[in-house]
Amino acid sequence: MSGTLVLVRHGQSDWNLKNLFTGWRDPDLTELGVEEAKAGGKALADYGIKFDIAFTSALVRAQRTCEIVLDAVGQSSLKTIRDQALNERDYGELSGLNKDDARKKWGEEQVHIWRRSYDVPPPGGESLRDTGARVWPYYLTDILPRVLSGEKVLVAAHGNSLRSLVMVLDRLTKEQVLNLNLATGVPMVYKLKADSTVASKEVLGDMSGAH
Numbered sequence: 001m002s003g004t005l006v007l008v009r010h011g012q013s014d015w016n017l018k019n020l021f022t023g024w025r026d027p028d029l030t031e032l033g034v035e036e037a038k039a040g041g042k043a044l045a046d047y048g049i050k051f052d053i054a055f056t057s058a059l060v061r062a063q064r065t066c067e068i069v070l071d072a073v074g075q076s077s078l079k080t081i082r083d084q085a086l087n088e089r090d091y092g093e094l095s096g097l098n099k100d101d102a103r104k105k106w107g108e109e110q111v112h113i114w115r116r117s118y119d120v121p122p123p124g125g126e127s128l129r130d131t132g133a134r135v136w137p138y139y140l141t142d143i144l145p146r147v148l149s150g151e152k153v154l155v156a157a158h159g160n161s162l163r164s165l166v167m168v169l170d171r172l173t174k175e176q177v178l179n180l181n182l183a184t185g186v187p188m189v190y191k192l193k194a195d196s197t198v199a200s201k202e203v204l205g206d207m208s209g210a211h
């Protein structure tokens with residue numbers, strides 16, 4: 001019997017609010033980010049799920065989101081595994097730069113390619129493929145076996161580490177992944193088949209405002 005995989009991007013961080021490239025830098029959630037995480041948790045509580053285990057990254061914005069979601073579903077003491085394999089894409093030399101300033105310097109198109117393409121890395125940083133090269137093996141060895149054995153698994157992570165997973169789960173092409181944007185704090189509930197492909201996907205919230 002296969003289980004359930006819930007992916008949730010962390011709520012708004014201080015650097016999301018300031019419009020800065022963040023990557024492996026470690027800002028905390030804003031007040032809005034806390035509210036987004038609470039709303040995602042409430043959606044999961046209303047859905048009626050109880051998790052068997054949670055995974056998050058080595059970065060505080062994802063860890064706090066994970067804690068807030070678990071609190072909302074009444075499981076604040078649930079075992080949670082932190083691993084930097086789930087960290088945000090390393091933004092390299094863009095880390096700490098303002099996204100609008102970067103567009104002025106390098107042009108809208110180039111910045112969009114760095115942010116959303118599959119295989120073009122930002123200077124000194126990771127492409128989505130590079131991010132996947134650490135997320136996918138971790139998923140295969142540490143997360144997927146639990147889901148396939150029937151567990152309900154929460155993964156609270158980042159826009160791009162989760163895009164690399166969604167790309168595989170939703171079988172998106174390199175072209176399609178350009179338009180994949182994940183909203184902060186909106187849970188995606190996947191039920192997997194025994195062969196690890198997706199039986200169903202439900203999005204508990206509004207992804208349309210994601211950018």
Ligand SMILES: O=C(O)[C@H](O)COP(=O)(O)O
Nearest residue numbers: 020021022023088115159
């Ligand atoms: O690291 C960051 O700056 C954000 O968390 C994600 O950035 P993006 O929207 O450019 O992918």
